[in-house]
Amino acid sequence: MNTQRIIIVGGVAGGMSAATRLRRLIEDAEIVVLERGGHVSFANCGLPYYLGGVIEKRDSLLLQTPASLGSRFGLDVRVNHEVTAIDRSAKTVRVRDLVTGEQTVERYDALVLSPGAAPVRPPIPGGERMLTLRDIEDVDVAMSALSAAPRTALVIGAGFIGLEMVENLVHRGLEVTVVELGDQVLPPLDPEMAGPVAQRLRDEGVDVRLGTQVTELGPDTATLSDGTVVSAEFVLASIGVRPETSLAVAAGIELGSRGGIRVDDQLRTSDPSIYAIGDAVEKTDAVSGEQRLVALAGLANRHGRLVADVISGKTIRVRDAFGTAVVGVMGLTIVATGWNEKLLRAKGRDIRVIHTHPASHTGYYPGAESMSLKLIVDATTDEILGAQGVGGDGVDKRIDVISTAMAGGLTAADLADLELAYAPQFSSAKDPVNMLGYVDLNAVEGLTRSIQWHELAEELEAGAVLIDVRTPREYADGAIPGSINIPLDDLRARIAEIPERRLVVHCKVGQRGHTAVRILAQLGRDAVNLDGGYLTWSAGISARHSAAQHGADDQRASAETRAAA
Amino acid sequence: MNTQRIIIVGGVAGGMSAATRLRRLIEDAEIVVLERGGHVSFANCGLPYYLGGVIEKRDSLLLQTPASLGSRFGLDVRVNHEVTAIDRSAKTVRVRDLVTGEQTVERYDALVLSPGAAPVRPPIPGGERMLTLRDIEDVDVAMSALSAAPRTALVIGAGFIGLEMVENLVHRGLEVTVVELGDQVLPPLDPEMAGPVAQRLRDEGVDVRLGTQVTELGPDTATLSDGTVVSAEFVLASIGVRPETSLAVAAGIELGSRGGIRVDDQLRTSDPSIYAIGDAVEKTDAVSGEQRLVALAGLANRHGRLVADVISGKTIRVRDAFGTAVVGVMGLTIVATGWNEKLLRAKGRDIRVIHTHPASHTGYYPGAESMSLKLIVDATTDEILGAQGVGGDGVDKRIDVISTAMAGGLTAADLADLELAYAPQFSSAKDPVNMLGYVDLNAVEGLTRSIQWHELAEELEAGAVLIDVRTPREYADGAIPGSINIPLDDLRARIAEIPERRLVVHCKVGQRGHTAVRILAQLGRDAVNLDGGYLTWSAGISARHSAAQHGADDQRASAETRAAA
Incomplete structure (x- = not known):
């Protein structure tokens, strides 16, 4: 033989x-x-x-x-x-x-x-000293460069791995600039989800440059496409493989x-x-x-x-890939699976989008951390097409549950029925994943229609009235320009004040907004809820504003950020 | 209208x-x-x-x-x-x-x-002073009793809620005795999973009495069914609802x-x-x-x-219940869903059982915590019937993923294909849930047969030879009585030493055992792997030993614990 x-x-x-x-x-x-x-x-x-x-x-x-x-x-x-x-x-x-x-x-x-797969090296004059990180030999070279104690670092590319590099160079005590060609960090995410990550990086002292390229590397500097020169004693490229x-x-x-x-x-x-x-x-x-x-x-x-x-002679079944991924950045956990809203809209898919801002566990048990979740669903079949999350503790758990639901062919509405382990320090009686299912069910059943943060400007332009159902204190702390504040608990009593027009209602996260839409709809009004509330809207608008500030050419961004100013 | x-x-x-x-x-x-x-x-x-x-x-x-x-x-x-x-x-x-x-x-x-549902109050002489905890009024009464600064507490019942009570009374600084009629804590779990929880409680100073009842309450003591009297200034019952x-x-x-x-x-x-x-x-x-x-x-x-x-006129679909539950006890997270092995064997179901002992994330990233997982599967259909977990960080995540897989009708083998979010601080490239699927696949494909910890004694009695494929150092630190130590890496070279008999092989957790079974089987030997390895066997035997020590009547327990002594 x-x-x-x-x-x-x-x-x-x-x-x-x-x-x-x-x-x-x-x-x-x-x-x-x-x-x-x-x-x-x-x-x-x-x-x-x-x-x-x-x-x-x-x-x-x-x-x-x-x-x-x-x-x-x-x-x-x-x-x-x-x-x-x-x-x-x-x-x-x-x-x-x-x-x-x-x-x-x-x-x-x-x-x-x-x-x-090999790291892609952007072709830049002076780019010979640019490092990449694929194997032990690369990391030895990089460690040797770091042993010369550089004070500044440049990371080219703000994808999942790029931001891991940023995180770690900051951890080493370097001043870090990250340059990203796209108009947001973490391209697999949608902008309103990625925006808070860029903000966190900036809060931690990272110089985040969006819509920007490196055009030339000097011995310890880099020239960017907007003409600025940044200190870059250590340079690492992470623009993909x-x-x-x-x-x-x-x-x-x-x-x-x-x-x-x-x-x-x-x-x-x-x-x-x-x-x-x-x-x-x-x-x-x-x-x-x-x-x-x-x-x-x-x-x-x-x-x-x-x-x-x-x-060895077996027949196998290779499952199709969702592309579930996670990265930790400055205390944030960021996750994604499936497709994002940008790509699906570009493909012309009829989708339903849900944003929530739940806590990692019950609010009454100490240490709960907030997170933002996004679920993207086929508007007709209720198939889950993608999900994203940004936050603290427990974000990785929720994407794993959603990814498993996708693998099992569960619909978004089915998420309401999942039996997830609950005790006060681990979750809520309605887990954040259950809540996504509940919100989806409200849409499936036609109870609450919603619009997305990027659709608000068009609604207002067409004459809709925006009603903020948060408390006066929340309203005073920051509100969407042009909104009228009628707290949820006063809505029934003050219904006569509300014009007989198309109404967009919103609260902080979307939950009170849902109740408000139900009240208004049952009183015969044409009302929609701003999905994800003030938090999602703010994150989206800030992301546009930041992209526009850093050179990304986006007409809508400048228009909306003026409105929000 | x-x-x-x-x-x-x-x-x-x-x-x-x-x-x-x-x-x-x-x-x-x-x-x-x-x-x-x-x-x-x-x-x-x-x-x-x-x-x-x-x-x-x-x-x-x-x-x-x-x-x-x-x-x-x-x-x-x-x-x-x-x-x-x-x-x-x-x-x-x-x-x-x-x-x-x-x-x-x-x-x-x-x-x-x-x-x-109302808490059940065991009918005990002197039981009037026994408290239960269902609502705010109950907690007010209990807080008032605690304000008298008792030093000792008795909790009757070691189920999920009972152990939450124990945890919290210890947190308040009380000396706690917990009395449980059954021969293990946390009855929804199987004994080898619950055993380490009882051990942790004892390590933290809790007096855990299994197979025991309270027969009478005095003013500040309790008499137990074994005749002992324990101090019990504060008494809380949690034996079910x-x-x-x-x-x-x-x-x-x-x-x-x-x-x-x-x-x-x-x-x-x-x-x-x-x-x-x-x-x-x-x-x-x-x-x-x-x-x-x-x-x-x-x-x-x-x-x-x-x-x-x-x-309101809708037609609903109520999903059947798995009973997913979680509890935190002294830094351990304990989870369960579906049915346990005890109940399924009592029902005569033909099941396959898998124990693993993975880390919460990659071993090379700091802070990984160990956990023990158990999956129970229909031996014919590969349907997931139940799962249990005990450990540190990330145990709740894994039960939620398994519960979701069950809801989606995924088989145990399908767990291998789940795309779970991986970065070194969150998981491993093969997540613990994936690993359960891999182990199941090895059984489904007939690659590795395994036996359970409670089946070992019978195998040895019938003449099987037990081979411990761990390293000599691991063997010296504690081994199963009667086992022969041949480290995995020496197995091929030392094959002539191994008798031509039925072989049971084991390592620490089951993974090297699987490789050993593959080597032996391909060399024509009749070999089975001890599922979950030395860790699961030890946990099971210790649980029996502890139950026997505390009055639970179990012939097998005393026989096996003698063998293990």
Whole structure:
């Protein structure tokens, strides 16, 4: 009997999950892992925190070694070994030992490509000194640069990983500027959700530049597209990653429409002996059914295990990807899954949007923290299309529950019925996720119509009257220009004061607004609730204002911020 | 047009949710809430924490007043008003004003019963001084008793609420004894999950007496069923609640098989003009389809809203109940949903049980806390029947995800595919819930067979060889009697040492054991993994030992604890 020989290109996350699972499935297979870098199975998601000093020991990042994997799983793990070419007809790969320079040819029966994705480096004059953070070698270079004790840092890109870098450089005591080409931080979020994150960064002393590019790097400065020059002794780029496809392309393996390696539902590339997994591979989006690039460790690990199953002869089912993600920034937890409102509106989808501002647990038990949640729903089917959250304790719990509901095919209204664990220090009798379901039900049943913060200006222009049902004290502390204050508890008594016109009502978060709409509607009035209340409106308008201030060209923003001034 | 008149009996949780929802649905209805106690809408789940001083202000417990509910929702809320009889043919209730003694008769078109459940008081000589905790009046009495500065307290009953009482009395500085008739604390859990909770209580100085009753109360002592006398200056009973059905029974309304008010799928009692919700009502169990009493605030609130929908003319769908619950005890978070192993085995269900001991987040990021999870699955369909968890940070998150998966009809294997939010401080790339799915998949696919901690003795008796694949150092620190230590990494090399017999392998938590079983099975051996490893086995055996020590009569316990000694 010929022993099966399996070669895996790339020994992190997906690649190593595949290798260890393969051993558990096929004891007598020869399993060779070829890793270009000097380490396998390292904690790539921990790199920013090692940079920031939160993770103190470099060894903590090194979860396995070639020796430990060899003894436990009988794997032939070779670091500093780069696969330079695939000969598909001969079923061989050419391998270069990056230490000795020696070249060898290795035979395979099955080949698994798990090369990952490389950080994109913006092409900037002087950009040679710009660092990126992908592997242990990168983090060693960055730590060495930080040992020169720079006082200022520039982070290019304000996505999830970019903000982790900012967080950690601030934690190290550096003065940090973050430059983002888009008009908000955290592009997967909608602006009214991302706005408070940018505000928090600014409150913590970070210089956040939106709608801005770096045009040139000097020895310890950076010139920005608005002409300003900022101090930037340490520069890190985090503007995204690009799938590592050169090896596949050179071998004639097909790519997909998004530039990643295309695989079928059994993780096979266009060559049936070659499989691919991880960040280099396109996934199927769970919401749109389209192909998508999504670089997430969870999916890489999961697909690593699945590809081992396929190679061992099983038939697998690869689930479509929602892209659930979380990041911690300056004490805020920020989460997202599925699609955002921006993308869905751009696609012309008929959606319903819900904003809430609940507490992490009952208000009467000490330590409750506030959060903002957003749910995006198909207006016809009530399918959950996406969700976002920003806040303190318990935000990660709520996105995991929603993501699970999406995987289970539950509708938004079904969220009302979820039985979530409740004691006063953990939640409320109606958990924030239940509340999203309740609000959705009110819309489904036609009880309360609502409008979004970005639709208010148009409503007012068309002649609607805006009624603020908060208390006079809340109103005095800040109100939407042009609103009339009639507290909820006075609404029935003062109904004669309210003009017989289209009415938009609002409170702080939307809950009293809902009751007000019910009162007005039952009294025969045409009333809608401002979804998410004053808090969502303020966050949205501030985000626009901030984007406009920092160069983002948005007509609506300048119009509304004038109105809000 | 006649105005509809709706009377609601009971103004807490379900009753008040019904009332406020009714107002939002029917602006012109007359809605009368009759509450026997002095307060409505108070924070009943907060009472133990007010007792313990965690919630400092009594006012924090009073969420609404009759006046605030009157002005906002136009509700006629009458506290200290007891409904003493229902005349179903006349559609009236007789009401007594408990302050003035005045009796009136009130007409209704629809009547909602939300009377709740009363704490059960064990009939003990001297038991008059025993307190219970249901409402504000009770907590006032208890606070008054505590103001006399007792040094010792006795809590009767170690269920979820009983342990909240223990926690809070310890927090106040009292020396606490807790007495439980059953052979473990927290009866909804299985013994190996509850054992570590009892241990934590003992570590914190609580005197935990299992398999024990209080037989008599003296002025400041209690006599227990084992003859010992303990100091008990303050005595609180928490042995469960009994549905308040006397009003319904007197009116000829039917009860269900469990002694709660029986309602149909539209929350109607046997009288179509009378509805019932909350703790007094039987629910349908989501796992068994049987009727069940389950006293949970979330369900009461949900059903309150639903009954309002029915009364306003909608058709509702009431979901079956899983009974998801959480409690915090001495820094541990303890959760459960669905059915436990004890009950399912007693019913003869063919089940698969999985124990894991994951960390709350990646080990390389500081502050990870350990937890123990248990998943119980239908062996044929892979349906999730129940789950339990004990540990630190993030246990509540995992039960909420599992509960949501159950609601969405996901199988245990589907848990592997959940996309849960991952960054190093929040989870692992394979979240603990994913890992439960991975372990289940290994069983579904027949890769690794496992046995439970309580099945080990029988295996060994039948001649199986027990192999401990942990490191020599782990083995030296404590091992299962009779086991042979062959570390996982040496297993292939030392295969000749292993007898050709039935093999049970184990590690610390079950993961290395799984790899060992795969190696042995592929080498042609008959090997099974001890599920949950040494940790689960130790917890189970300790729980038995502790139960036996404290009088619980369990032959297996004494046999196994001798073996473990």
